[in-house]
Amino acid sequence: MTDNPNEVNNIDGIPIVNIKDVVAPVYSYFNLNIGDERIMDKASEYIEELASSDNLEKMRSYLWIDPILNAGTMKLAVIYGSKNLERFQLLEARTGKEDSDRVELSTPYGRWIAAQGRLILEIIKRTKEEDAAIQHWFNYEDFILELSLTQTGCKVISEIYDLRGLDFFLFHYMGGEISAIKDKALFDNAKKIPIALKRMARTEEAIQVEKDIESRLKGFIQISSQFVPIEQNQNETGLVLEKLRLKAERFWSNYFSLDVWKALHDDSRTDLIDAFISEVFLENGILRGWSIVILSLCKVIEREMSISLFTPWIDVIRKSSFSEPLNATSSKLKKIQTRKITYEMLKKCATDPIHPPTLGQLIFVAKFWDDPIMDECTDLFKNTRTSLEKYCPNSTKAIKNIALLLEEKHSVDSEVASIIELRNAAAHPGREGSFSWAKYLEWLKKLIGKPPKYILRSLIFDFRPPGPVHIGL
Helix, strand or coil: CCCCCCEECCCCCCCCEEHHHHHHHHHHHCCCCCCCCCHHHHHHHHHHHHHHCCCHHHHHHHHHCCCCCCHHHHHHHHHHCCCCHHHHCCEEECCCCCHHHEEECCCHHHHHHHHHHHHHHHHHHHCCCCHHHHHHHHHHCCHHHHHCCCHHHHHHHHHHHHHHCCHHHHCCEECCEEHHHHCCHHHHHHCHHHHHHHHCCCHHHHHHHHHHHHHHHHHHHHHHHHHCCHHHHCCCCHHHHHHHHHHHHHHHHHHHCHHHHHHCCHHHHHHHHHHHHHHHHHHCCCCCCCHHHHHHHHHHHHHHHHHHHCHHHHHHHHHCCCCCCCCCCHHHHHHHHHHHHHHHHHHHHHCCCCCCCCHHHHHHHHHCCCCHHHHHHCCHHHHHHHHHHCCCCCHHHHHHHHHHHHHCCEEECCEEECHHHHHHHHHCCCCCCCCCHHHHHHHHHHHHHCCCCCHHHHHHHCCCCCCCCCCCC
16 A cells, blocks of 8 residues: 555556556646646636537547546546645535535536536437446446536536436446446435426426336335345345346346357347346336347447457458559449448558447448459458458358348338347437337347347357457457
């Protein structure tokens, strides 16, 4: 252990991290000396500009990917440079000690919280892909508590509730664990929603949300009694989650077969377990949005397909080149351009930091895997085909079949959708009412795990080189 407040201790042989070293690049970016208290103003200005930029990828990178300007390092830098406690004050007591009797102050920290709240809101408006990171920020960085103390913050909470509903505040993924049910504190955090709604003069709605929270808590208690003896679940709420995870693991292992289950990426097994538990919570009224289960299953397909069609070939992609053939006709040039887009996408995904293609992009990889025009422009697919067919002689045929399955349309009542369309609708806000999710879920389960389609088995055994593959995932 160390007595130095600028050092972060860890255990199990992990080196001590000096906070000064962590925040130094942040101060350098803003041309400030380390410890300069203007860092809070500079950081707030940066986040305000980022939220106004409409650059979703850059917004997402701020959550954790950017090596310098990410949520963690920026927060540390702001704290490190804030010696004046008055800059952190949000409320000033006047006639009492309750929040309702305090006056909101205009301070640098208030601006910092407002800027981050707006950035979160802008990300949530555009994608659901970062919900887990934002939920973690809300609940385990206590950001929802800070937001609830200000008028601007309450507006952000109310708008996120409008976009995502109560599920977003009660359900939490991070590091492979569904923490919302294990940690009843999240029910307390969710109670910040009616507080925010009341400050927005939405009193009747606030009352309904309070009732809804209590109803869902009762649903959780009902599940507890199903999986854990009543004398245990009084104090061991985590046992409910453990029991559900064990049941989920047994279900999927039997559903896919043990050899498929063992061959899946660790994150894919986690997503499947989470999907199973989500389904239980949906059936018991704790959650209401079925699209979250669809999205989890689609992410599994996306990851396993990427492990087969992208990850083993990263070095090959980086070394490859693309050149348009001479004297191509105008009609052929149009076809070349579509292939060039796919090639450039792969090149971009293979650069540092590596980021695997999306499911929609991987379909084009599968389509152009054995394509004469693509082969005229680059040796990339020719080389990967030749290499893969040494281990998997029928891989080219299997890849074409996967592309067809992913574009296959399925009809539910008057609705028609493919896996790609379901994945996009589940991942993007505003599409929650697009499909009968529960009915599509049964079809999707059969598609990925049962004959004759067997998508996951095919992805794992029909065209994947032998040996462990984890690069870039």
